[in-house]
Amino acid sequence: MDDKNNLNSALSEKAGISAPEIISATVVQNIQKFRKVQPSATSLVKGILSGNISDLSRAITLVESTNPEHLAKANEVINACLFHANKSVRIGITGVPGVGKSTFIESFGSHLTSLGKKVAVLAVDPSSTISHGSILGDKTRMEELVKDPNAYIRPSASGDTLGGVARKTRETITLCEACGFDTIIIETVGVGQSETAVHSMVDFFLLLKIAGAGDELQGIKRGIMEMADAIVINKADGDNIRKAKLAKTEFNRALHLFPAKKSGWTATTATCSSVTGDGIPEVWETISKFLQLTNDNNYFNNKRVEQxxxxxxxxxxxxxxxxxxxxxxxxxxxxxxxxxxxxxxxxxxxxxxxxxxxxxx
CATH class of the missing domain: 1.10.287 (Helix Hairpins)
Structure with a gap:
């Protein structure tokens, strides 16, 4: 085939447009040089205590590192932040994949920031057992909350940790509290292997459920139901409202089968819609009542000591x-x-x- 026919073919390639030379080589070198500069532990602590999000993120990356050389520096940062920590409410949120954890957290987090709260979301993404990679797409799913100046979202890979809790989540909580966040939300992978880890680092444990998926019967099983301080049936909107109310009744009956909690708190059930926002304020009201009760009977502090x-x-x-x-x-x-x-x-x-x-x- 001649050149003329080649140009008329649907398979022919058109000449591309070369990228303009608008990037200065000097600028590139300066950026690379800046990235190689590692701030000292003292510098990171100073930035965290002043509310600098960049320093907070760099410190969390340091804490999550498996490099033995970073361990001493990470411990120095954490120890310096301990005095300024423990001044937040820690909320664990779990549920099976597809229950709408990310959507719920975005709606719930936005409600909290509207009340003047500073919210840090520590979202744990599952790691592939084959490639060991993780999507870390929580910032994409929480596109509105991520733009909120009073919110901070930090996705982390679960790695090989059973139950989907990132290996360094506990230390990350300390850093976020020192940075001024008064509400810490921990989202688990929700793989159902072991929620014990996240339960052992939060004050309030919230279990998300959905109606109409056979989940009611699963919920009657012991284990995670015993750990839950509240069960919320999500996606209670549209044609699903009736099913959600029915599921709430079933879960409420199941809760009466379990022994009383050491906290003196009776687990509650509720419905909500992360899309319409119905029921979201009531979730925070429930958590506030729990905090009031556990602070009055000193269970809150005792649990922190045990943790x-x-x-x-x-x-x-x-x-x-x-x-x-x-x-x-x-x-x-x-x-x-x-x-x-x-x-x-x-x-x-x-x-x-x-x-x-x-x-x-």
Missing amino acids: NEYWLLETINERLKLNFYNNIEIQALLESTKKAVQKDKISPFAAAQILLEKYFK
Whole structure:
């Protein structure tokens, strides 16, 4: 085919337009140089205490890092912020995928900021077990709340943490509180494996449900229902209002089957619509009543003390695991041990014992 026919073909390519040379090489170098400069722990703390969101984000990134070199610096930042923390309400929100957690949080968070609250949303996204990547799309789903000057959204990958709670969420709460956020919302992945972790770092635990999906029967099961301080049936709008009210009645009956909580609080049920906003103010009213009760009977402070003890032990377990896998001698021995296990030359339990004895020598 000749050149003329090539130009008339639907498969022919048109000459592209080259990008204009509007980017200064000097500017690029300056940006790259700036990114390489790592602020000191003192600088980060000063920025966090003054409400600087950029410094808060950089500190959280430092805390989430698995690089052993960042550990000392991260601990310095956290310890300096501890005195300025513990002045917020921590709310955990969980529910199965598709229940509308992100939409609910956007509507609920916007209501709180309208009341003058400063809201930090710590959203945990599931990590792929294959690529180990995470979409981290919560800022996209909460497009209105992310533009609110009194709100801060920080998505984090769940990694290999059971139950979908990011490994460093507990420390991130401290940093957000020091930065002046008085309401911390933690959104779990909602995979149903273990909500115990998020329950052990919040003051109020909210379980989102939907009607008409067989979820009522699942809700009657123990476990997560016992941990919930309130059950809210979301998406109660349009043709779904009647189903939502029926689901509320069923959950309310189920709650009476459980023993009384140590807090003295009786779990409640409610319906809401994250789209229309119906029922959203009532959710905050419920949380406010819970806080009033638990502050009066001192359960609030006692629970915070118990949580600190729990996370002490959890951190020890985490550090031991991290140090074990970062040990040079273990890394050298691990691969050969894996191959021996794969070829059935040694049992997994005996192999693990050998590696642990080597580590603790």
